[in-house]
Each structure stands twice: as structure tokens, then as C-alpha cells.
Amino acid sequence: MEENISNEIDFDKIDIKSEPPTEEPFRQYFYMAKCREWVKDFKQRNGRLPKSFVLNMGCQMNARDSEKLTGILSNIGYEITDGEDEADFVILNTCTVRDNANQKVYGRLGELNGCRRRNPHMKIALCGCMMQEPSVIERLKKSYSFVNLIFGTHNIFKFAELLYMTLDAKGMVIDIWEDTDKIVEELPVERKYSFKSGVNIMFGCNNFCSYCIVPYVRGRERSRKPEDILREVRRLVDDGVVEIMLLGQNVNSYGKTLEQPISFAELLREAEKVEGLKRIRFMTSHPKDLSDDLIKVMKESKKICRHLHLPLQSGSTRILNQMNRRYSKEQYLELAGRIRREIPDIAITTDIIVGFPGETKEDLEETLDVVKKVKFDNAFTFIYSKRTGTPAAAMEDQIPEEEVKERFDRLLKLVQETARGQVAKYQGSVMEALIEEVNANDDTMVTGRLSNNTLVHLPGNASMVGKVVQVSLDECHGFYYMGHPI
Numbered sequence: 025m026e027e028n029i030s031n032e033i034d035f036d037k038i039d040i041k042s043e044p045p046t047e048e049p050f051r052q053y054f055y056m057a058k059c060r061e062w063v064k065d066f067k068q069r070n071g072r073l074p075k076s077f078v079l080n081m082g083c084q085m086n087a088r089d090s091e092k093l094t095g096i097l098s099n100i101g102y103e104i105t106d107g108e109d110e111a112d113f114v115i116l117n118t119c120t121v122r123d124n125a126n127q128k129v130y131g132r133l134g135e136l137n138g139c140r141r142r143n144p145h146m147k148i149a150l151c152g153c154m155m156q157e158p159s160v161i162e163r164l165k166k167s168y169s170f171v172n173l174i175f176g177t178h179n180i181f182k183f184a185e186l187l188y189m190t191l192d193a194k195g196m197v198i199d200i201w202e203d204t205d206k207i208v209e210e211l212p213v214e215r216k217y218s219f220k221s222g223v224n225i226m227f228g229c230n231n232f233c234s235y236c237i238v239p240y241v242r243g244r245e246r247s248r249k250p251e252d253i254l255r256e257v258r259r260l261v262d263d264g265v266v267e268i269m270l271l272g273q274n275v276n277s278y279g280k281t282l283e284q285p286i287s288f289a290e291l292l293r294e295a296e297k298v299e300g301l302k303r304i305r306f307m308t309s310h311p312k313d314l315s316d317d318l319i320k321v322m323k324e325s326k327k328i329c330r331h332l333h334l335p336l337q338s339g340s341t342r343i344l345n346q347m348n349r350r351y352s353k354e355q356y357l358e359l360a361g362r363i364r365r366e367i368p369d370i371a372i373t374t375d376i377i378v379g380f381p382g383e384t385k386e387d388l389e390e391t392l393d394v395v396k397k398v399k400f401d402n403a404f405t406f407i408y409s410k411r412t413g414t415p416a417a418a419m420e421d422q423i424p425e426e427e428v429k430e431r432f433d434r435l436l437k438l439v440q441e442t443a444r445g446q447v448a449k450y451q452g453s454v455m456e457a458l459i460e461e462v463n464a465n466d467d468t469m470v471t472g473r474l475s476n477n478t479l480v481h482l483p484g485n486a487s488m489v490g491k492v493v494q495v496s497l498d499e500c501h502g503f504y505y506m507g508h509p510i
């Protein structure tokens with residue numbers, strides 16, 4: 025399932041004996057052509073194509089980056105596998121938002137070291153957010169010297185070139201950039217799903233919430249030009265995509281720094297016009313920048329899904345100030361209330377952190393109060409994780425873990441209760457679902473997603489995947505429905 029662009033590169037026309045071009049993306053096409061020669065040679069030597077495995081360990085933005093890596097690998101001629109066991113080239117696309125994300129990477133590296141002993145061809149690459157931390161690179165150099173390639177978030181477009189350098193190299197190839205103002209367009213992508221796709225609209229983050237490492241590892245905010253985004257959307261639709269998810273750390277500040285500024289709401293209006301596109305989602309909205317115009321566009325739209333992910337983080341104004349979130353409890357409640365009034369069938373989901381430095385029992389009560397008042401349709405709850413280099417890491421009153429665990433459990437119980445109540449509201453009604461997959465354990469059942477992001481399981485078969493069908497929501501089972509097609 026390649027997008028048009030990858031088919032348009034005519035590798036045979038590239039003279040790989042000449043000097044590499046300096047301009048992007050042509051320089052990368054040149055290195056892809058060189059890698060293709062290497063793959064041909066591998067096939068001659070081994071009687072098979074080399075295999076690669078890309079493991080995504082992070083958020084939707086990382087997942088989209090993984091699709092870009094896969095697109096380049098398959099253009100080069102690698103066979104893509106879904107496990108590391110038989111892979112000749114393994115890439116871990118890492119996340120570092122919380123410490124447990126990092127621990128997973130070290131665990132996985134230990135396992136890969138075992139696989140590598142069984143397959144001497146195997147090369148291991150690491151990329152993604154965690155690689156932007158200098159202390160991580162030091163540790164990898166010292167204790168994981170078997171890793172072959174390390175690159176970061178800012179130079180991912182250079183993957184073909186770095187891969188070429190790695191193929192015959194001994195030792196570690198490391199290329200990390202501190203930041204970039206560059207956005208390279210027109211590189212190949214291979215999607216995980218044929219019918220839906222993420223679309224980056226911006227990169228980086230300027231918000232510097234005091235607990236968060238993302239601005240340090242993803243760099244300053246940069247928006248793609250609307251014409252580039254819309255061209256990508258049209259191409260995706262031509263290629264069978266019916267649902268897109270516009271991706272950015274804070275989509276509500278999209279476009280403000282472009283030469284010809286445009287708002288996120290205006291971008292949505294343009295995306296809505298793309299014929300053949302059925303659904304539009306986006307991620308993530310920061311409450312401080314959510315405009316009335318956005319609510320209006322959502323309300324009037326036939327394509328924008330009835331789902332808004334609106335991270336709360338804390339319900340205590342005091343803690344929100346410490347977090348540098350730039351809204352108060354009251355402002356959040358007012359905003360959520362306004363959205364629910366304007367768009368009554370919308371699902372509001374959120375992220376909440378428990379155990380931020382200095383958080384008291386009273387602060388937690390404030391958070392529980394917001395959960396009760398807003399009645400989130402779903403909430404991701406996290407225990408605060410100290411990230412080196414962030415302002416919160418230097419704050420006094422870091423809270424002992426036992427205490428946080430208890431608060432976390434209380435919060436989790438409450439969010440589950442409210443979410444159950446919210447999800448069950450639609451029992452007995454008929455709604456549209458986009459069918460996403462055949463059930464792994466029962467091939468007479470398929471799973472679809474409602475506009476409000478709730479899942480529904482229904483009888484069906486593989487021919488329904490990628491189609492929008494009317495489904496009767498018969499029975500609510502906590503967070504999902506059992507239903508039947510109408």
C-alpha cells in the first residue's frame with residue numbers, strides 16, 4: 025500500500041556513480057538507489073531478499089514516522105516482517121515521555137542481543153525521541169555497543185543515507201541533530217492500514233509544560249504548509265483512504281508561524297472539501313488555544329468526528345500553574361461545558377497526571393471534581409514521571425510512590441465509572457462505524473469505530489474492512505459495544 029510518490033521515483037534514471045545531490049529529497053532518492061544495488065547484491069549472495077522489522081514504541085506521531093521508515097525500506101527492496109526473529113535489519117522507534125517507555129527500550133535491546141547471536145546478518149538501529157537525550161546516547165555507547173545505527177527525530181528524513189552508511193560499516197553510526205527548521209516533503213510512506221492514515225500538520229512543541237520532555241526531544245514548533253498537507257490528503261484519498269487523523273502536539277496553534285498564517289479551523293474547512301474523504305480526526309488539542317471558530321467548524325462539519333481529546337492534566341488551578349498549562353480549573357470546565365452544549369453528541373477524552381511535585385490530597389479532590397463534572401468519555405491516567413532537564417524534575421516535594429499509587433487508583437476508579445456511563449448512553453441506537461479489522465480470535469466478527477471513537481464488534485467478514493456501515497448498538501460492555509449491521 026504505497027502512496028503515489030514512492031511509485032513516481034524512477035530509480036533506474038538515477039546515476040549512482042555520480043556525486044550525491046545536495047538538495048533534498050533528491051539526495052535521499054540517490055541513497056535509496058544505492059541501497060537498492062546493495063539489496064540486489066544481498067539477494068545474489070543469499071538467495072533471498074533481506075528482511076526488516078520496524079517497531080513503533082511511541083505515540084501517533086512516532087507511528088507515522090515508522091510508516092515513513094517502512095516506506096523507505098520497502099522502496100529499497102527489503103521485505104517487511106512483523107517480528108524481529110528473522111529480521112536482518114531491526115529499527116526501534118523509541119519514546120521517552122515517561123521513564124517506563126525508556127525501560128522498555130533497554131529490555132528490548134537485551135532481547136535483540138540474543139536474536140543477533142542467532143542471526144549474524146542482523147543490524148540494529150535506534151531512532152525516535154529517546155535518542156535526543158545525550159545521557160541515553162552515553163549509556164548506549166557504553167553498554168550497548170552492538171547497536172549499529174542511532175539517529176534522532178530531526179534527521180529522520182535522512183534515513184536512506186544513514187542506512188547506506190551502516191550497511192557495510194563496522195561499529196556504531198551515530199547522527200543526532202539538536203534541532204531543525206527543516207521539513208522535507210515527498211519521501212515514500214507505507215501505511216499500516218489501507219483505509220486510514222495519520223497526516224502530520226506540524227512538528228515539535230513550544231509549550232514547555234513543566235513536566236514534559238517533548239519540546240526538548242521534538243524541537244520547536246513548525247507547521248507544514250496547508251497546500252502540502254492538502255496534497256497529501258488528496259493523494260491518500262486517491263489511494264483508498266477514507267479517514268485521516270491530523271497530527272500535532274498542539275494542533276490548535278497550527279499555522280500561526282507560517283509566512284501566510286492560517287488557523288487550524290481554516291485548515292479543517294479545506295480538508296472537509298476533499299472529495300471522497302469521509303472522516304477527519306485530529307490529535308492533540310491544547311485547551312488554552314481552542315478557538316470558538318474550531319467549535320463552529322466541528323459543529324457544522326459532516327466529516328469531522330464527534331471526538332475531542334482535550335488533555336486536562338490536573339483539575340487544580342494551583343498545580344496547573346506549576347505545570348505551566350496556562351488555563352485554570354474554571355476555564356477548563358467552562359470550555360468543556362461550551363463544547364458539550366454546542367455539540368451534544370461529542371465524546372470528550374483526556375489525559376491526567378497524578379503525583380506531580382507538590383500535589384496534595386486537596387489538589388487530587390479538584391481533579392476528581394473535574395472528572396465528575398465533565399464526565400469524560402475516556403481518560404488516560406498517568407503517574408507523574410520525573411524527566412531529566414524539565415523544570416518539574418528540579419521541583420521540591422517529589423511525592424513518594426506509595427502515596428501516588430493510592431491516588432492513582434482512586435482516580436482510575438472514578439474515570440472508569442464516568443466513562444462507562446458515557447459510553448452506554450447510545451445503547452439501542454444506530455450509528456455509523458468504520459470497519460477496521462476482522463477479529464483476531466473469531467473471523468466471523470469484525471470491529472468498527474464509531475465517530476465518537478467507541479469500538480463496536482459485529483458479525484461480518486474481511487470484505488467489510490475499510491467501509492462505513494450502519495450498526496445497531498445492541499449491548500454495551502463497559503467500553504465497547506456488541507452490535508449488528510443494519
Ligand code: SAH
Nearest residue numbers: 235236273308335375376377406407408409
Ligand atoms: N501534546 C500532547 C501530549 C503529548 S504526551 C498534549 O499536550 O496534550 C501525552 C501525555 O503524556 C500527556 O498529555 C501527559 O498526560 C503525559 N505525560 C507527559 N509527560 C509526562 C510525565 N513526565 N509524567 C507522566 N505523564 C506525562
Ligand code: SF4
Nearest residue numbers: 229231232233236238
Ligand atoms: Fe508536552 Fe505540553 Fe507540548 Fe503536550 S503541549 S507535548 S504536554 S509540552
Ligand code: F3S
Nearest residue numbers: 082083119120121153
Ligand atoms: Fe510521542 Fe513519546 Fe515522542 S509521546 S512525541 S514518541 S516522547
